[in-house]
Amino acid sequence: MAGRGRPTGPxxxxxxxxxxxxxxxxxxxxxxxxxxxxxxxxxxxSTAHRLLGELVEWGALERDDTGSYRVGLRLWELGALAPRGQGLRERALPFLEDLSQITRENVQLAVREGTEVVFVERIGGSGAVPVLTRVGGRFALTATGVGLVLLAHAPTEVQEDVLGSRLERFTERTVTDADRLRRMLADVRVNGFSISDRQVTMDALSVGAPIQDERGQVVAAVSLVVRHGTASPHTLSPLVRTSARAISRALAEGYRAG
Amino acid sequence: MAGRGRPTGPxxxxxxxxxxxxxxxxxxxxxxxxxxxxxxxxxxxSTAHRLLGELVEWGALERDDTGSYRVGLRLWELGALAPRGQGLRERALPFLEDLSQITRENVQLAVREGTEVVFVERIGGSGAVPVLTRVGGRFALTATGVGLVLLAHAPTEVQEDVLGSRLERFTERTVTDADRLRRMLADVRVNGFSISDRQVTMDALSVGAPIQDERGQVVAAVSLVVRHGTASPHTLSPLVRTSARAISRALAEGYRAG
DNA sequence: ACAAATCCTTCCATTTCCCGGAAGTCGGGT
DNA sequence: ACCCGACTTCCGGGAAATGGAAGGATTTGT
Structure with a gap:
């Protein structure tokens, strides 16, 4: 047993x-x-093996038939309790479905986490533009309709953090100039909606609006994503804003109800 | 500093x-x-405090304005990666919506976890019977339509475990006799669908059918939940079975596609 | 068919990081 | 002012975690 066990410690x-x-x-x-x-x-x-064993035993992870580790059902159940995830999704869903049926376009619901957008729901018209985001996925705060809304109403600290770092470019129309973005955010705050015109992909345009909680804090955003050229932002914005306000009211109701 | 620090160890x-x-x-x-x-x-x-601090820092939990701990967005994101949770839900959703629109009734999707049912999706007709289950929630395997299907195709070990313990009663029609339940499960396997007639609440009836993966294993179940007296199980079962088979095919497709 | 490579699992002597009682802080109620 | 409950911070002792190595299982290459 030569050299068995040479601990280096945690x-x-x-x-x-x-x-x-x-x-x-x-x-x-x-x-x-x-x-x-x-x-x-x-x-x-060996360390990973032991810890993974604990996680599997608890149900956080599962092993498939090939022995690979996957996220377990237990973790999904826990996640379903997240107020900003499943909770928000359930309250907003009926309104998102209305918006989707009226417009026949993609509808997105998202929240901000740090300096990124997290997509909480996405219902897509089958004939609508394919969108590259997915539920549970993340994206930069600077380019999408929902992202611009969430950034415009984020704490100054977050805004400066985002504006201070290099702005990622996705298309030739992506805004990467900090000052120009600053003016766009001011517009979003004044108008009550955001426009992302071909900033993510050259064939799509999105219009976003803020969702507020019972205290008026912006906690989420909705957006419509349409193919470029099929509809003007100014015909879309009233629809999105109306939907956003309906959801805000529903959130306030739910808060009182418990 | 008298008596400071009396460790009892982990x-x-x-x-x-x-x-x-x-x-x-x-x-x-x-x-x-x-x-x-x-x-x-x-x-x-103090121990809970320290561990909770780590969980919050990582994002598993969040603290609301009152200082209470809640499940964080990060955990929801992880949960969205669970194949038997969000993964299954996304693949099945279009079919569930079809079934819901055709029947105008409640549609449920569930998987088995140990000796319980976990509900993965539930779309409800607004005029349909109110159902007491919720997405992410658990229920006994013995009483619901989905539960009977999942129990009927569970490993013998699980079946014996459930049949060996006392069967919970919800209504006067809940089956609590092990032998009677055993015969019902045999019927489910032969017929390809299950009927739970007023076994959960006296105003509801549900019909379930199995969803198989690409290897023929039963991995989930769909059900229709209707108000008692409005529809016969035998008119519902073809619809549910058709939907279940469509979902099974979609799962096999998805598996090949990656 | 054999060897080499890769992956997974188990083992255990050595520490390191965790444990939790106690004291300090904050806020609300009487 | 005092009490009470809930939360936060501190730190010495000791239990639990660490990770190199050995061995088994499986796959790949020749």
Whole structure:
């Protein structure tokens, strides 16, 4: 048994390391093997193996027939309790469906998390422009209709953080000039809606509006995404704003109801 | 500093204790304070406080303005990666909507987790019977349409476990006799659909059918829930079975596509 | 058919990081 | 002013976590 067991000791908080394993999963990597997870988190195989065992036993992860780890049903159940995720989604869904049926276009619902947009729901007309976002996915705050609304009403600190860093470009029309973006955000605050004209893809245009909670705080945003050239932002904005206000009211109701 | 620090040492795996804090949350308790969480998990305040701090920093939990802990958006994002949760839901949704529009009744989608049903989606006709289940919620395997289907195709071990323990009663028509239930399950396997007639509430009846994966394994179930007396199970069963088979095919397609 | 490579699982001596009682802080109620 | 409950911070001792290595299982290449 020469050299068996050479402990170097813990290198960080245990719970955090366990969570780091969960954090390795994402829309692009929904299933991973032990060694992939160990590589991505930078921890030794045996350590990852033990922690993953605990996560599987609890139900946070599951192993498929090939032995790969996937996100478990238990974690999904927990996620369904998130007020800004499933909770928001359920309250808003009827209104989003109305908006979708009236316009026959893509409808999106999103919230801000840090300096990114997280999409909470997306209902798509089958004939509508294909959208590259997906539920549970993230995107930059600067280019989409929902993103512009959420950024315009974000705390100054967040705005400066975003405006201070390099603005990512997606198309030739993406706004990457900080001052120009600043003026756009001011417009969003004054008008009560945002326009993202071919800033994400050259064939799409989106119009977003803010959703407020019972205290008037902007907590989410709705948007319509249409093919460029099929409809003017100014015909879309009243629809989106009306829908957003209906959802805001529903949220306030729900808050009182418990 | 008399008596400062009397360590008694860890009492269990750290990661598991962190997860125990998450497990304290549920549909009936979506928000809790520090002391409530400590009580429910049986851990000292200071320990709970420290672990909760880690969970909040990572984004698993969030604190609302009153200081209560809630499930965070980050956890919802992770949950959206669960193949048997959001993954299944997204693939099945178009078919469930068709079924809902044709029948104007409640449609439910569920999977089995241990000896319980977990509801993955529920679309309700506004005029349909109110159903007491909710997305992300659990229920006994023995009484609902989806539950009977999932139990009928569960491993023998699970069936014996359920049949061996006392069967919960919800109404006067709930089947609580093990032998009678055994015969019902045999019928479900032969017929290809299940009937739960007023077994959950006296005003509702549900008909369920199995969804199979690409290898023929039963991985989920669909059901229609209607008010008792408005429709016969035998007119509903073809609809549910057709929908279930369409979803099964869609799952197999998706598997090949990746 | 054999070897090499890759992946997964188990083991255990050595520490390191976690535990939790106690004290401090804050806010509301009497 | 005082009490009470809920939350936050502190720190010494000790239990639980760590990770290299060995061995098994599976796949790939020749």
């Amino acid at each position: 290198t960080g908080p245990v719970l955090t390391r366990g969570l780091a394993l969960l954090a390795a999963f994402g829309p692009t990597r929904p299933a991973m093997t032990l060694s992939q997870l160990a590589r991505h988190t930078g921890m030794p195989l | 009492t269990g795996p750290v990661l598991t204790r962190g997860l125990a804090l998450l497990a304290a949350f549920g549909p009936t308790r979506p928000a809790m304070t520090l002391s409530q969480l400590a009580r429910h998990t049986g851990m000292p305040l």
